[in-house]
Amino acid sequence: MEVIITSEESIGDLVADDIAALLARKPDAVLGLATGSSPLRIYDALAARVAAGALSFSQARGFTLDEYVGLSSGHPCSYRTVIDADLVSRVDFADGAVRAPDGTAGDLAMEAGSYDRAIAEAGGVDLQILGIGTDGHIAFNEPGSSLASRTRVKTLTEQTRRDNARFFGGDVDAVPRHCLTQGLGTIMEARHIVLVATGKGKAEAVHHLVEGAVSALWPATILQHHPHVTVLVDEAAASRLQLAGYYRYAYANRSAVS
Ligand code: F6R
DSSP states (O other), X not given: OEEEEOOHHHXXXXXXXXXXHHHHHOTTOEEEEOOSSTTHHHHHHHHHHHHTTSOOOTTOEEEESEEEXXXXXXXXXXXXXXXXXXXXXXXXXXXXXXXXXXXXXXXXHHHHHHHHHHHHHTTOOSEEEEOOOTTSOBTTBOTTOOTTOOSEEEEOOHHHHHHHGGGGTTOGGGSOSEEEEOOHHHHHTSSEEEXXXXXXXXXXXHHHHHHSOOBTTBGGGGGGGOSSEEEEEOTTTTTTOTTHHHHHHHHHTGGGTO
């Protein structure tokens, strides 16, 4: 796991550099797309590069991580709507190239299975963007999730519903109680995982993710078992890291060995 402590402003460009390098060597790469606040600077950086003619997603494909159960794709808070607004409508993906789980499917278990199969049939995710919840969730794998889980229905914690109420006009009761989410086992199959976190509210979760015991209590800790994870955090999100000095030193010296 590589930990990069940097300014919030530079995170977007650093991840956009990784995605541009991936698309240069594999134009039909499969991207795993997070929603929420954390990836917004990445999506801004990608949109700017496409507008400048420096980057194209025309052959790429994408899969989002999760969806609220019961919100139709036209609902302003559905993650399908959110990814379309934040990224898809601003770059040049082909029609239908970005798929999201359908939280209104009549048979959610069948939808979950077909989502996992679609990712596998696309060849798997080359680069997965992740945020992290204040309770340590990735996608919507809340504490207690099986570390080997596949895409399925989960119940959101009260903390996550409170955290996300800001997207629902501050009304926690408007935040659905259930979601369809890629499992931790599904996410772990991505070839490169890039997790971004900013702000003091994420500091405890980031500490557990990088330095804690691997445990279902902090689901993101499963990433310690992945061979290629990059964690980009600002100073506030890094403020609980015990080995911050070492991570800075390793990053400053990484060109000497790579
Ligand atoms: C979103 C997702 C979630 C968020 C996490 C952090 O698709 O899967 O895991 O990444 O809740 O949310 P933000 O970035 O809004 O703080």
